[in-house]
Amino acid sequence: MPSAHEFDEVDLRILQHLLEDASLSHKAIGQRVHLTxxxxGARVRKLQDLGVIEGFTLRWNPDKIGLTVHAFVTVFLALHTAHSPFLSFIQSHDMVAETHRVSGEGCYLLRVRAGSPKDLNDFLEELLKYGNYKVSLSIDQVK
Structure with missing residues (x-):
């Protein structure tokens, strides 16, 4: 974890601009924070070297390409030894957007995007090899 003295207020402002729009050029950010x-660019590289910036990504609309079913799946593994095979299974499925190991109810929480209820059901049928599950469908994304 970087210590507070390794980055300053300007670094935090640069980071905020990148969080809002990672496609901004260094020149455009510089105009906003009064730097060249x-x-x-040097500060961004420093933030990458410190591990503050781990990479760059984009926001997209899965609905526009037909991934209209958005589900959250709580997975209850049948055996404590099933973690490795389950994780291999999850890695092989593109419809799984995120996987979190969780405390409380269940072993894992998955965020899944599917093209249809049938696609989701087919995935869930495969998931039964590893244990049971509980599904919550997203009705609307509010944030």
């Missing part, structure tokens, strides 16, 4: 593009 080259200076912003």
């Amino acid at each position: 593009g080259q200076a912003v």
Whole structure:
């Protein structure tokens, strides 16, 4: 974990601009934080080296490409030894957007995007090899 003295308020402002729009050029960010593009680039590299910035991504709309079923699946593994095979299974399925090992109810929480209820059901049928599950369907994303 980086210590507070390794980055300053300007670094935090640069980070905020990148969080809002990672496609901004260093020059555009520099205009907003009153630095040259080259200076912003150096600070971004420093934030990457410190592990503050782990990578860059984009926001997209899965509905636009037909992934209209959004489900949260709580997985209850049948055996405590099933973790490795289950994780291999999850890695092989593109419809699983996120996997979290959780405390409380269940062993894992999955965020799944599917093209149809049938696609989701087919996935859930395969999931039964590893244990049981509980599904909550998203009705609307509010944030």
